[in-house]
Amino acid sequence: MGREKTGFQRLLVLLVVFGLIVGLNSFSFAAGSNKTLKVPSEYKTIQAAIDAASSGDAIQAAAGKYQENIILKEGVILQGAGADATTIDGNGKGNVVEGAKGAVIEGFTITNSGKRGTTGDIMDVGISAKHAPMTIANCRIIGNNAGIRTYFSPSNIINNIVADNRVYGLYILYSDSSVKNNIVYNNGSYGVYNSYSTPEVINNTIFKNFDGIYSEVSKVVVKNNIVVNNKSAGIRWAEFPDAQKGTGFMKGVEPILSYNLVWGNKTDRVNVSPAEGDISKDPLFTDIAKGDVRLKKGSPAINNGSPDNADNDPDATRNDIGAYGGPLAQKTITASPQAVSYASLKIKTETLEEPDYGSQSTWSGAGGTKSGRGLFQSWCVSCHGALGKGDGQLADTLGEGIRPRDLSNAELLSARSDEFLFKVIKNGGPSVGFSDAMMNFGATLSDEEIKNIIAYVRKDICKCQYKGVGGK
Ligand code: HEC
Known part of the structure; x- marks a missing residue:
């Protein structure tokens, strides 16, 4: 302490x-x-x-x-x-x-x-x-x-x-x-x-x-x-x-x-x-x-x-778990930097460059593979969920009455053309009259990557193809 x-x-x-x-x-x-x-x-x-x-x-x-x-x-x-x-x-x-x-x-x-x-x-x-x-x-x-x-x-x-x-x-x-x-x-x-x-x-x-x-x-x-x-x-x-x-x-x-x-x-x-x-x-x-x-x-x-x-804590006793323990224990947030400064802490100064993930990778965060599955996992699951069911971690946080769509719903997705899906993903929800909680990915993903995601959604998420508007 x-x-x-x-x-x-x-x-x-x-x-x-x-x-x-x-x-x-x-x-x-x-x-x-x-x-x-x-x-x-x-x-x-x-x-x-x-x-x-x-x-x-x-x-x-x-x-x-x-x-x-x-x-x-x-x-x-x-x-x-x-x-x-x-x-x-x-x-x-x-x-x-x-x-x-x-x-x-x-x-x-x-x-x-x-x-x-x-x-x-x-x-x-x-x-x-x-x-x-x-x-x-x-x-x-x-x-x-x-x-x-x-x-x-x-x-x-x-x-x-x-x-x-x-x-x-x-x-x-x-x-x-x-x-x-x-x-x-x-x-x-x-x-x-x-x-x-x-x-x-x-x-x-x-x-x-x-x-x-x-x-x-x-x-x-x-x-x-x-x-x-x-x-x-x-x-x-x-x-x-x-x-x-x-x-x-x-x-x-x-x-x-x-x-x-x-x-x-x-x-x-x-x-x-x-x-x-x-x-x-x-x-x-x-x-x-x-x-x-x-x-x-x-x-x-x-x-x-x-x-x-x-x-150990600053007083040399065994570590207290949490922010008020250990050698850098929180004193109080009001501490001005002049009172307790960390400016001298060493940091690794090399700037890390983005590695080349290669075309084999099936998983990537930003800027890596072009695989539809990896991209979906990187960019979509936070809202749509791992299986596309609309139950991702952020699903409840988007605002009153706004839910990510269930992309595993074959009936819904069979009624959507690839062009429509491309538009909503590239230009965002408002481009097709949906909520802006469906953000646009035009600045993030290339056209090819968006097409790969759509192919992945069709093959593994809804397991469905376009059957025409209202199509069965
Ligand atoms: C911040 C949360 C969020 C993220 C991230 C997100 N979506 Fe959405 N998405 C939504 C919401 C919310 C809707 C429904 C909008 C509405 O109801 O107005 C939606 C709707 C959609 C639709 C429309 C389905 C239909 O009815 O035609 C598609 C397709 C879609 N998302 C695909 C994706 C893909 C692919 C990604 C990743 C590249 C993604 N979304 C990322 C929140 C998100």
């Missing part, structure tokens, strides 16, 4: 100072030449300061609300005056913050992204790291379409609150990210989603999402987390055989679980077994209704996390 300033935190502060002197994260810039740029006193907008900054410079935004969509720059450190005081509001458009390689963002509330998309790299999010490994710490990422996405960007995601986002909380795609000491709740679909990644998900508190943690084709380490009161599964390993086995460079991977407190979810585990050190008991939060998930005295999570010394 331990709430006072600990040796560890002092060490962190020292590390930050040291980091600023000798150069951060192996980015090269001339020692001593780093500037601190102030917003709004020197630069009116955060973006103006970023544009004037170079790698290694720090930008400090004073308390206040900034209505901007930010594009970070390589190696720049962006600090707010604490998540309670400093907000970046994306005006309901696009990503609120577009990351950059080696950049750091800490001490902000990030809110109000655009509402586009439910999956992949085209989805609007609070913070997007795309080919941009970076550090995101001490932020509150709330009320976006999705919270944080790392896409080919192994990143540090530490000590954040990620809540009330429409679909995902954290969306980890092709990234060996480090997800530690975050509080992730009330997100419409998955709290933490891992695909084709080998991230560490350690000492987080994850509750009241649809699924708490979902993984597919991922060698994810899931340790010391509290995963409770999620509306569907606490921890879910993919249902599709391909997403379990993996292919190519991610063949045969599985999650590695230990010392999680998993309790009170609709189903605690799907396709995974209880593991070493797991606990199934009420964690005794201080006040879950108010989002206060600090542990009450007598909580079974206290001193019951991993016994490894490296996982």
